[in-house]
Amino acid sequence: MENLYVEESYVENPNVDTPYVQYMYSYPHKTAYRPLKGVSLREYAPLLKGAGHGLYLHIPFCETKCGYCNLFSVTGQGSGALDRYLEAVERQCGQYEKLLTPQNTEFSALTIGGGTPLYLTGEQLERVFGLLEAHFHFSREREFVIETAPEQTTEEKLALLKQAGVTRVSMGIQSFSDKELLTLRRRHSAQRAREALKLLKSFEFSCVNLDFIYGIPGQTRESLLKSLQEAIYYDPDEIFLYPLYIKHGVRLEGEGVKPDRNGALRQYQLASRFLKEKGFRQDSMRRFVRNKGEREFSECGFGTSLALGCGGRSYLGGLHFCSPYGVSQKECLAHIKKYEGCRDYTEITHGILLSSEEIKRRFVIRHLLIRPGLPVKEYRMHFGSDVMEDFPVLKSWTEDGYVRKSRKEPEISCGDRKRSEGPDKNNGETYLTLTEKGLAFSDYLGPQLISPQIRGAMKEWEESHGRIYDAVPGEPEKL
Ligand code: SF4
Numbered sequence: 001m002e003n004l005y006v007e008e009s010y011v012e013n014p015n016v017d018t019p020y021v022q023y024m025y026s027y028p029h030k031t032a033y034r035p036l037k038g039v040s041l042r043e044y045a046p047l048l049k050g051a052g053h054g055l056y057l058h059i060p061f062c063e064t065k066c067g068y069c070n071l072f073s074v075t076g077q078g079s080g081a082l083d084r085y086l087e088a089v090e091r092q093c094g095q096y097e098k099l100l101t102p103q104n105t106e107f108s109a110l111t112i113g114g115g116t117p118l119y120l121t122g123e124q125l126e127r128v129f130g131l132l133e134a135h136f137h138f139s140r141e142r143e144f145v146i147e148t149a150p151e152q153t154t155e156e157k158l159a160l161l162k163q164a165g166v167t168r169v170s171m172g173i174q175s176f177s178d179k180e181l182l183t184l185r186r187r188h189s190a191q192r193a194r195e196a197l198k199l200l201k202s203f204e205f206s207c208v209n210l211d212f213i214y215g216i217p218g219q220t221r222e223s224l225l226k227s228l229q230e231a232i233y234y235d236p237d238e239i240f241l242y243p244l245y246i247k248h249g250v251r252l253e254g255e256g257v258k259p260d261r262n263g264a265l266r267q268y269q270l271a272s273r274f275l276k277e278k279g280f281r282q283d284s285m286r287r288f289v290r291n292k293g294e295r296e297f298s299e300c301g302f303g304t305s306l307a308l309g310c311g312g313r314s315y316l317g318g319l320h321f322c323s324p325y326g327v328s329q330k331e332c333l334a335h336i337k338k339y340e341g342c343r344d345y346t347e348i349t350h351g352i353l354l355s356s357e358e359i360k361r362r363f364v365i366r367h368l369l370i371r372p373g374l375p376v377k378e379y380r381m382h383f384g385s386d387v388m389e390d391f392p393v394l395k396s397w398t399e400d401g402y403v404r405k406s407r408k409e410p411e412i413s414c415g416d417r418k419r420s421e422g423p424d425k426n427n428g429e430t431y432l433t434l435t436e437k438g439l440a441f442s443d444y445l446g447p448q449l450i451s452p453q454i455r456g457a458m459k460e461w462e463e464s465h466g467r468i469y470d471a472v473p474g475e476p477e478k479l
Helices: 040-048 079-103 122-135 155-164 177-182 190-202 221-233 263-276 329-341 356-368 374-383 391-399 416-420 437-441 443-450 452-465
Strands: 034-040 049-058 106-114 138-148 168-174 206-216 239-242 280-282 287-290 306-309 312-314 320-321 346-352 404-407 431-434
Touching: 034 040, 040 079, 040 312, 079 122, 079 306, 079 329, 122 155, 138 320, 155 190, 168 177, 168 190, 190 206, 206 221, 206 263, 221 263, 239 263, 263 280, 263 287, 263 437, 306 452, 312 404, 356 374, 356 443, 356 452, 391 404, 391 443, 431 437, 437 443
Parallel strands: 049 106, 049 306, 106 138, 138 168, 168 206, 206 239
Antiparallel strands: 034 346, 239 287, 280 287, 306 312, 312 320, 320 346, 404 431
């Protein structure tokens, strides 16, 4: 068994109530989106000119709802409901194709997420792949990512993925302990996860990612390490390690289950060290990558990504849009029904138009939380100002040991390919990089970068729908 010695250096941090405030996977959060009027995709289509864009399809169906899940997904839907949804997706594809053809749009990344995309039948999956190919152009080297769950991972469906050119499969395992899986209200058993993983590996996709959760009530450091040890046996290319959040409206909240906040940071620290000892590179608080099969993040604040389906989010310059945020089955079903009845998918009715100040914040959040970090010169080049002056909190984070300056040439990570394009654009670039302590406290630091306006909009949403986060972050700095 692993040595369970944990350095106490940052575990005890009297100034921080909890390191687990909010996961900042994007900015702004969907709860800050509002109804939009008079916005048409037509005006924004030129942003999708040429190559280098992402296409996302959301499949909002799952067999059962996991206890902690607040993603846009519904359960209990039969094949007829799925067919109806795909008919709407097909209509949306047709309308988007008309807008994109004059732009010669070529997508370099395709992601199908959910929900559980493999909840679709084999026939429906073939239909999806066929219609995406028929309506859109993709680069020859496109990345094709799909999410799956152990119960839906069958030989027949994996063969279809292989045939369709899927490059990366991400599977939610969460734990190899049946007790912990039960606590999470996951449907699969540890044995089913093992079988699915063995099958998945036999198809030799170029990248296999596995998701795990820590901070589960009753989980110990030993059981977490045991799960990770077992995962490594299957030789995954990436592991994402998520702290358990129980937000408002999820099933576990109703059951009175609370995440193990006290144990979580220690579990994280131990698991992070363990994975690095096993040859993984840590790129963010959650992402651990083997040095082989490296993959860059395709979206660092300026990326363009178009979403299909209900619940998927599009990013086109300062316009971010998607269907209204929903957690409950009732809300999600109502949004799906509206999506299926939509006549004009080019009319954008819900989202946000970012101000230049919010675009700066997005740039900082998207870069700082992912190594190699925030490129200081690049920031100045884009915005004409100094990031430390715009965000004085970065100085105090440097003094507090969360952030350090680094001039190290970046390993492949967030947007490196883009950064390395052009005549030595980043030669001598200085990065503001999260330290080990900073990585561990990413979910505490990130929320402090939310602007007062966005925080206000999120608060307003929470007050009308119920609070969705475990804690309220400190006062934001002024830009
Ligand atoms: S966590 Fe994933 S599999 Fe579970 S209900 Fe949510 S979307 Fe479905």
